[in-house]
Amino acid sequence: MQVKVFVTPRKGxxxxxxxxxxxxxxxxxxxxxxxxxxxxxxTLDIDxxxxxxxxxxxxxxxxxxxxxxxxxxxRFEVEGE
Amino acid sequence: MKWGVVRFPGxxxxxxxxxxxxxxxxEAATMLWHKDESLQGADCLFLPGGFSYGDYLRTxxxxxxxxxxxxxxxxxxxxxxxxxxxxxxQILCEAHLLPxxxxxxxxxxxxxxxxxxxxxxxxxxxxxxxxxxxVLRLPIKHGEGCYVAPExxxxxxxxxxxxxxxxxxxxGRESDAANPNGxxxxxxxxxxxxxxxxxxxxxxxxxVEKMLGGDDARVFxxxxxxxAR
Numbered sequence: 001m002q003v004k005v006f007v008t009p010r011k012g013x014x015x016x017x018x019x020x021x022x023x024x025x026x027x028x029x030x031x032x033x034x035x036x037x038x039x040x041x042x043t044l045d046i047d048x049x050x051x052x053x054x055x056x057x058x059x060x061x062x063x064x065x066x067x068x069x070x071x072x073x074x075r076f077e078v079e080g081e
Numbered sequence: 082m083k084w085g086v087v088r089f090p091g092x093x094x095x096x097x098x099x100x101x102x103x104x105x106x107x108e109a110a111t112m113l114w115h116k117d118e119s120l121q122g123a124d125c126l127f128l129p130g131g132f133s134y135g136d137y138l139r140t141x142x143x144x145x146x147x148x149x150x151x152x153x154x155x156x157x158x159x160x161x162x163x164x165x166x167x168x169x170x171q172i173l174c175e176a177h178l179l180p181x182x183x184x185x186x187x188x189x190x191x192x193x194x195x196x197x198x199x200x201x202x203x204x205x206x207x208x209x210x211x212x213x214x215x216v217l218r219l220p221i222k223h224g225e226g227c228y229v230a231p232e233x234x235x236x237x238x239x240x241x242x243x244x245x246x247x248x249x250x251x252x253g254r255e256s257d258a259a260n261p262n263g264x265x266x267x268x269x270x271x272x273x274x275x276x277x278x279x280x281x282x283x284x285x286x287x288x289v290e291k292m293l294g295g296d297d298a299r300v301f302x303x304x305x306x307x308x309a310r
Contacts (some may be wrong), residue, residue, distance in 0.1 A: 013184070013229055016188070016263070020189060066138070070174075070181060
């Protein structure tokens, strides 16, 4: 099964990259762009008996390594769900 | 007292730290390889700066799972002294030995300069040789030194005296201008609740000799050495 993991800065955590990109978008004339956030997109394959089992494993991966919950939130999608 | 300096792949300041501890401070020190689990009888561990594992994923996130870190975590949980600078500080946060996290500098620039930091708590084994409120001039060199923690956690840390160092101006006053990286509450260094683990972004190992620009950081080493007597 293929998995897509999205890691994004937590609400309230300073995201200087997002802010810089937002001001660049505005200077290009995209005045309607706001709330730009920069995160990480991680893909991986997982060998699991069911999507339920896969989701359990991926949650552990996210909480132990892929995201730092002090500063980041995560969500993921499992192929075929 | 015996010191152990942990070398990770990508550590930069490991040799300078070993030099500062052994040659300048005259203490017994040994280098520890990240793949070993033995701490070789060290009484104080030094986690140096650098870019362990290329800073992949997040700074310190991969190093935190190096074989030696199991021993470091156990050593710290048993009350052993652990001193982490820059990348060492980031690793200690990722290993949950210290609260909070270090993120991209607010300016997005890598900063390499001397800054002023104020001793906020001189009643720890890392700072007892300093005077409360003393201002030290120390070098920093980092891209990810912006300290963040949840507001409630910060409030409790302040109450318990866990904020050890704050970025200030030359007169010892904190301001946004004196904050090089956007750290919350100008925080430059913290301790854990037990006060046996200390992490800071500045580099004490680069500030122990006048000839090399200043020796203000000797107070940290002196404090640790005196506390062991």
